[in-house]
Amino acid sequence: MQKIYDVAIIGAGAVGTAIARELSRYKLKIALVEAKSDVGMGTTKANTAIWHTGFDAKPGTLEAQLLRRSYALMESYAPEAGIPTERLGGLLVAWTEDQFQNLSNLLQRAHQNGVTDVRIISAEEVYRLEPGLNEGAWGGLFVPGESLICPFTLPIAFATQALLNGADLKLNFPVQGIQQEDGVSHVFGPGEQRVSARYLINAAGLYSDVIDHMLGHYDFTVTPRRGELIVYDKFARSLINHIILPVPTAITKGVLISPTVYGNILLGPTAEDLEDKTNTATSEAGLAMLLEKGRAILPQLMDEEVTATYAGLRAATEHKDYQIRLHGEQRYVCVGGIRSTGVSGAMGIAEYVADLLAEAGLSLAPKPEFKTIRMPNIGEATPRPYQRPDLIAQNPDYGRMVCHCEKVTMGEILDAIHSPLPARTLDGLRRRTRAMQGRCQGFNCQAHVVDILARETGQDPKFLLALDGREVQR
Numbered sequence: 001m002q003k004i005y006d007v008a009i010i011g012a013g014a015v016g017t018a019i020a021r022e023l024s025r026y027k028l029k030i031a032l033v034e035a036k037s038d039v040g041m042g043t044t045k046a047n048t049a050i051w052h053t054g055f056d057a058k059p060g061t062l063e064a065q066l067l068r069r070s071y072a073l074m075e076s077y078a079p080e081a082g083i084p085t086e087r088l089g090g091l092l093v094a095w096t097e098d099q100f101q102n103l104s105n106l107l108q109r110a111h112q113n114g115v116t117d118v119r120i121i122s123a124e125e126v127y128r129l130e131p132g133l134n135e136g137a138w139g140g141l142f143v144p145g146e147s148l149i150c151p152f153t154l155p156i157a158f159a160t161q162a163l164l165n166g167a168d169l170k171l172n173f174p175v176q177g178i179q180q181e182d183g184v185s186h187v188f189g190p191g192e193q194r195v196s197a198r199y200l201i202n203a204a205g206l207y208s209d210v211i212d213h214m215l216g217h218y219d220f221t222v223t224p225r226r227g228e229l230i231v232y233d234k235f236a237r238s239l240i241n242h243i244i245l246p247v248p249t250a251i252t253k254g255v256l257i258s259p260t261v262y263g264n265i266l267l268g269p270t271a272e273d274l275e276d277k278t279n280t281a282t283s284e285a286g287l288a289m290l291l292e293k294g295r296a297i298l299p300q301l302m303d304e305e306v307t308a309t310y311a312g313l314r315a316a317t318e319h320k321d322y323q324i325r326l327h328g329e330q331r332y333v334c335v336g337g338i339r340s341t342g343v344s345g346a347m348g349i350a351e352y353v354a355d356l357l358a359e360a361g362l363s364l365a366p367k368p369e370f371k372t373i374r375m376p377n378i379g380e381a382t383p384r385p386y387q388r389p390d391l392i393a394q395n396p397d398y399g400r401m402v403c404h405c406e407k408v409t410m411g412e413i414l415d416a417i418h419s420p421l422p423a424r425t426l427d428g429l430r431r432r433t434r435a436m437q438g439r440c441q442g443f444n445c446q447a448h449v450v451d452i453l454a455r456e457t458g459q460d461p462k463f464l465l466a467l468d469g470r471e472v473q474r
């Protein structure tokens, strides 16, 4: 007989996995359904990786409210689960008189949003904080809480914790149809794939409108808004101390220059509306625009080596807020239009969705124990395994370097392959360990990594390599 779950969640990005984790603290049977072969492979893996305070969100919106709540939740969750973060602070630089005048509006907006530690600073202070900036800054707004986060570890942590607390993960399950009958949603994939649940959540990111249509709703249309980025080599890291933000516009937060938790520098993103929800290619025009902006903000950056370029697609809609709606009579919650802040907002969204489900009649009885997790550290702010003699003494594999650019050891690769949510592809290993993400982009270590993955999982090395070309977004 077909198992009937209490809740099925479609989409295992930051948002879907956060919801699965949040619900797994209750006595519920949960299924997390994902089209791809791993969690976190949609927009969640291709963004700017800033943990936003929400200081510049439109006051009174659901986005502003949930970003604020999420920030507090993440402040305790990230250290508990070992998610790499760095609280560097954001420095929003005004390059024109108009932008400088606008800073007081942004300050006021930040206060309205409950972000009260923000302050306007003089041009002198801007250059004291960031001596490498180009000439011409009028002043700035300093936002101490803006932080870096690892967008790779985040969904893996959420999903791992959900699994540990009893949720089921159905990968390679692209939802193609939904039927609702007698209070149960039947979710169908290709062939025999089927999941049935009493409550349904749509967290399908770029495809959240398509899933919404399957349930008879046409409240919004997702337009993929492409953002291209350039990743600079680690030698560039010392050029800046903070996240350098532009004054945002109505369309985009604009082009920023930011460190990453891995020790690189990012320049981007662009903002361009497309039709194709799969077009994550970079473009000559987009990269040229970024170089021009980068040169104007931080001229020395142009002397640094580029490690990689990539593009991600924001799930933009015709509305200016998250599209989160409860359809109580259908026991269905749509969590769409999570545009450019979903990594930061995921935990707040998850808590809000749990409240909506309770409103719709789902009983949320806590389990006697909500198991916690601790993720392997892939950030630079705390010691990595190769820097820890204690770990190497326990297991010499943590001293055997496989990826020399990113300093990834055999021990970490084996851990990722044998973890509760195991890496089964090269892309999965990249996001769990950083192997092949460095300046040589796998030129030196890929063959070795393929050998290890093939040996440990029994997969054909040729298959792993062929699949990689299709699954990697860059």
Ligand SMILES: Cc1cc2nc3c(=O)[nH]c(=O)nc-3n(C[C@H](O)[C@H](O)[C@H](O)COP(=O)(O)OP(=O)(O)OC[C@H]3O[C@@H](n4cnc5c(N)ncnc54)[C@H](O)[C@@H]3O)c2cc1C
Pocket (backbone or CB within 6 Å): 010, 011, 012, 013, 014, 015, 016, 033, 034, 035, 036, 039, 040, 041, 042, 043, 044, 045, 046, 047, 048, 049, 050, 051, 052, 173, 174, 175, 176, 203, 204, 205, 206, 207, 208, 225, 226, 227, 228, 269, 311, 312, 313, 314, 338, 339, 340, 341, 342, 343, 344, 345
């Ligand atoms: C350039 C750029 C920069 C950004 N910068 C930031 C930032 O600095 N900070 C921040 O907080 N946010 C940022 N964002 C936004 C953030 O990345 C997104 O809001 C967030 O990743 C959305 O997560 P999600 O889970 O909703 O979507 P996704 O990560 O796209 O997950 C949706 C999942 O649903 C699955 N799915 C889709 N259709 C189906 C189906 N039919 N069946 C089964 N599964 C399906 C997909 O495969 C995917 O895994 C940025 C985005 C971009 C593009």
